[in-house]
Amino acid sequence: MLRRMPATPGTSSTMTDRRLSNSTRQALPASVAVLGYDRNRVVPGIVHLGVGAFHRAHQAAYVDECLAAGEMAWGIVGVSLRSADTRDALAPQDGLYTLAVRSSDSESLRVVGSILSMLVAPENPDAVLAALTDPGTAIVTLTITEKAYLRAAGGGLDAAHPDIVHDLANPQMPRTAHGFLAESLARRRAAGIQPFTVLCCDNLPANGATLHRLLVEFAALRGTDLARHIADEVAFPSSMVDRIVPATTDADRSRISGQLGVEDAWPVMTEPFCQWVVEDDFPAGRPAWERFGVTMVGDVGPFEDMKLRLLNGSHSAIAYLGLLSGFETVDRAFADPAIRQFVDGLWAEAVTTLPKDVGLDTADYTAQLAKRYSNTALAHRTAQIANDGSQKLPQRIVASAMERMSGGAPPAYLMLVVAAWIAACETRGEALPENHFTDPLDQALAALDTRHLSAGEAAAAVFDLTGFAKGGAERLTLIDLAAAHLERLRQGGVAAAFTALGIEGDTP
Numbered sequence: 401m402l403r404r405m406p407a408t409p410g411t412s413s414t415m416t417d418r419r420l421s422n423s424t425r426q427a428l429p430a431s432v433a434v435l436g437y438d439r440n441r442v443v444p445g446i447v448h449l450g451v452g453a454f455h456r457a458h459q460a461a462y463v464d465e466c467l468a469a470g471e472m473a474w475g476i477v478g479v480s481l482r483s484a485d486t487r488d489a490l491a492p493q494d495g496l497y498t499l500a501v502r503s504s505d506s507e508s509l510r511v512v513g514s515i516l517s518m519l520v521a522p523e524n525p526d527a528v529l530a531a532l533t534d535p536g537t538a539i540v541t542l543t544i545t546e547k548a549y550l551r552a553a554g555g556g557l558d559a560a561h562p563d564i565v566h567d568l569a570n571p572q573m574p575r576t577a578h579g580f581l582a583e584s585l586a587r588r589r590a591a592g593i594q595p596f597t598v599l600c601c602d603n604l605p606a607n608g609a610t611l612h613r614l615l616v617e618f619a620a621l622r623g624t625d626l627a628r629h630i631a632d633e634v635a636f637p638s639s640m641v642d643r644i645v646p647a648t649t650d651a652d653r654s655r656i657s658g659q660l661g662v663e664d665a666w667p668v669m670t671e672p673f674c675q676w677v678v679e680d681d682f683p684a685g686r687p688a689w690e691r692f693g694v695t696m697v698g699d700v701g702p703f704e705d706m707k708l709r710l711l712n713g714s715h716s717a718i719a720y721l722g723l724l725s726g727f728e729t730v731d732r733a734f735a736d737p738a739i740r741q742f743v744d745g746l747w748a749e750a751v752t753t754l755p756k757d758v759g760l761d762t763a764d765y766t767a768q769l770a771k772r773y774s775n776t777a778l779a780h781r782t783a784q785i786a787n788d789g790s791q792k793l794p795q796r797i798v799a800s801a802m803e804r805m806s807g808g809a810p811p812a813y814l815m816l817v818v819a820a821w822i823a824a825c826e827t828r829g830e831a832l833p834e835n836h837f838t839d840p841l842d843q844a845l846a847a848l849d850t851r852h853l854s855a856g857e858a859a860a861a862v863f864d865l866t867g868f869a870k871g872g873a874e875r876l877t878l879i880d881l882a883a884a885h886l887e888r889l890r891q892g893g894v895a896a897a898f899t900a901l902g903i904e905g906d907t908p
């Protein structure tokens with residue numbers, strides 16, 4: 401296994417000295433926290449697929465604390481499944497980067513050292529398979545975003561997706577997480593190496609079970625033996641991850657580099673809040689995460705649902721209603737009294753769908769969310785959250801709406817979020833720039849737009865395209881509710897949609 405960051409070709413030693421790196425790490429200002437452990441003694445034990453800013457603000461920070469406490473067998477090999485950007489930024493820095501924890505009135509910096517090396521899958525799939533097959537790899541964590549799970553509308557594997565078709569035809573040269581996991585589990589099995597535990601850290605309901613199902617379906621297309629092995633012998637604990645991580649800006653880069661006294665090409669911005677709830681099912685071992693604030697549980701389901709429906713659901717609401725109202729960031733949109741009132745109503749609807757008897761404190765949770773959304777230092781862009789709505793809304797909004805309806809209660813606030821997503825998509829290329837946010841269904845959504853459909857036709861077409869509420873008895877009613885909201889958004893903007901809900905305010 402590749403253990404260290406390779407030197408970047410063409411980087412002179414003078415340049416390297418001016419970058420954050422192993423050699424400059426010791427000489428940082430005292431205000432910058434550096435957990436004191438010898439990185440040369442750290443051995444990789446985790447391969448992470450999808451090394452974006454979220455991973456670096458969350459799992460990698462927890463692992464950094466484990467390493468500092470002397471658990472040296474849990475270094476991270478980071479894998480990017482698509483772009484080389486993160487590797488290009490971090491390789492000249494020996495994998496080090498700054499985590500900037502920002503609240504409205506303060507910022508604290510910490511340099512994280514848990515990522516030992518980085519691989520870029522399209523450049524070198526062999527190296528990724530080698531890292532995954534290494535007997536030292538006991539855990540594979542993933543943050544690949546919702547769309548990379550390649551789910552079909554009904555929730556199963558989209559077996560017709562070109563990348564799945566490719567990976568089935570070329571098992572030695574995979575592109576997808578499914579292809580890498582299945583091939584490496586097959587190789588481990590053939591070599592008599594215990595399977596790693598697969599720990600999904602994406603915002604999906606029952607994320608471990610969901611990935612397990614998808615991977616078994618994928619493996620079945622390769623052969624029943626492998627499918628049975630993955631079904632019976634590989635652990636897929638679910639986990640709920642939570643930390644708000646806005647995209648890093650150039651201003652962040654130069655501010656942080658100025659404070660460090662050396663350049664950090666890609667620091668990560670985040671909030672003080674951080675939560676990780678993990679099902680305790682790690683047959684190949686795990687770090688003692690519970691010593692560092694991770695909650696280890698038997699069933700993560702209620703926590704996941706609460707997070708998806710209250711946090712992520714309201715995030716999407718703030719994103720689309722905020723975009724339609726001209727707000728660029730979450731804190732500004734949330735400071736708008738009408739949007740704030742809407743979010744309270746949305747929470748009230750979603751709370752009724754959560755389990756009652758498992759000790760969830762939803763009042764405390766939403767009060768904390770209100771504080772987190774008011775953090776003015778984060779400047780979390782509404783456009784960032786708006787991406788991939790077709791992949792996010794099913795678990796954040798539509799699931800709650802269906803459950804509410806089957807309990808006989810109307811999901812009026814919930815369905816305004818779906819309508820606001822459709823309206824925000826329609827607004828691209830007009831009030832909003834064409835690519836202000838993107839979605840895997842953009843082509844099909846744009847094709848709908850050219851047909852100038854009525855609100856009712858547009859809502860029905862979008863439900864068909866996305867598979868929202870597919871097969872549910874509530875589907876037609878949900879379409880009607882979304883269509884009525886969409887009509888009001890088209891005619892009178894957010895203010896008209898709010899007025900129909902009894903919310904008065906100055907929102908444009």
Ligand code: CS2
Pocket residue numbers: 603641642643644645711712715716784785786792
């Ligand atoms: C956000 C999430 O971009 C989004 O869709 O809702 O990334 C959110 O910030 C995290 O899940 C918070 O834990």
